[in-house]
Amino acid sequence: SQTIHQWPATLVQPVGSPLSLECTVEGTSNPNLYWYRQAAGRGLQLLFYSVGIGQISSEVPQNLSASRPQDRQFILSSKKLLLSDSGFYLCAWSVQRYTEAFFGQGTRLTVV
Amino acid sequence: AQTVTQSQPEMSVQEAETVTLSCTYDTSESDYYLFWYKQPPSRQMILVIRQEAYKQQNATENRFSVNFQKAAKSFSLKISDSQLGDAAMYFCACVSPLNTGTASKLTFGTGTRLQVTL
Numbered sequence: 001s002q003t004i005h006q007w008p009a010t011l012v013q014p015v016g017s018p019l020s021l022e023c024t025v026e027g028t029s030n031p032n033l034y035w036y037r038q039a040a041g042r043g044l045q046l047l048f049y050s051v052g053i054g055q056i057s058s059e060v061p062q063n064l065s066a067s068r069p070q071d072r073q074f075i076l077s078s079k080k081l082l083l084s085d086s087g088f089y090l091c092a093w094s095v096q097r098y099t100e101a102f103f104g105q106g107t108r109l110t111v112v
Numbered sequence: 113a114q115t116v117t118q119s120q121p122e123m124s125v126q127e128a129e130t131v132t133l134s135c136t137y138d139t140s141e142s143d144y145y146l147f148w149y150k151q152p153p154s155r156q157m158i159l160v161i162r163q164e165a166y167k168q169q170n171a172t173e174n175r176f177s178v179n180f181q182k183a184a185k186s187f188s189l190k191i192s193d194s195q196l197g198d199a200a201m202y203f204c205a206c207v208s209p210l211n212t213g214t215a216s217k218l219t220f221g222t223g224t225r226l227q228v229t230l
Contacts, residue, residue: 034215041222044203
């Protein structure tokens with residue numbers, strides 16, 4: 001069966017520090033991968049998605065970037081965090097040409 | 113572009129009773145899919161139920177069922193025999209494969225917080 005791992009679960013970082021959140025998927029090949037952000041009291045906003053290694057599409061211009069160095073690995077990064085980057089970040093995957101997305105357990109990021 | 117609206121920020125239901133969560137959506141596509149996701153206190157998003165727009169029959173998964181009204185662009189979730197474990201945030205979501213290629217770019221509503229009381 002397929003599983004998705006996301007870490008760390010919680011993170012407190014100072015303003016201006018770098019960020020690296022990692023997500024890996026097991027049990028499937030060539031998945032679509034996604035990074036979503038959930039602000040308090042709001043729904044999920046799609047940040048990035050990838051349909052293959054090295055292929056990244058950005059949905060929202062921002063202080064973040066994403067990379068996919070391996071088929072089942074997706075990384076969310078920032079060179080310098082802003083206070084507004086605080087939130088709950090969720091990684092997800094879906095099968096090619098399928099529609100459900102399956103989510104990791106999320107990372108609560110607090111920028112102080 | 114798609115939009116999803118959940119007009120009920122909070123709902124409450126007694127254990128063993130039935131509750132309906134509302135969702136409306138807007139899309140210009142003829143082919144699309146609708147979902148309900150559950151987000152418990154652990155905050156992991158869990159798929160509850162899906163509905164393909166081309167299917168007239170309402171989807172059902174055990175105690176969860178939907179009322180899909182395509183003309184009205186309405187997609188409500190009914191939870192029967194509510195249990196304490198049903199307490200969570202519930203999100204309605206929509207995706208249209210036609211304008212997203214092979215990706216599943218879900219558009220989410222703002223969620224409904226469901227409380228289950230004894």
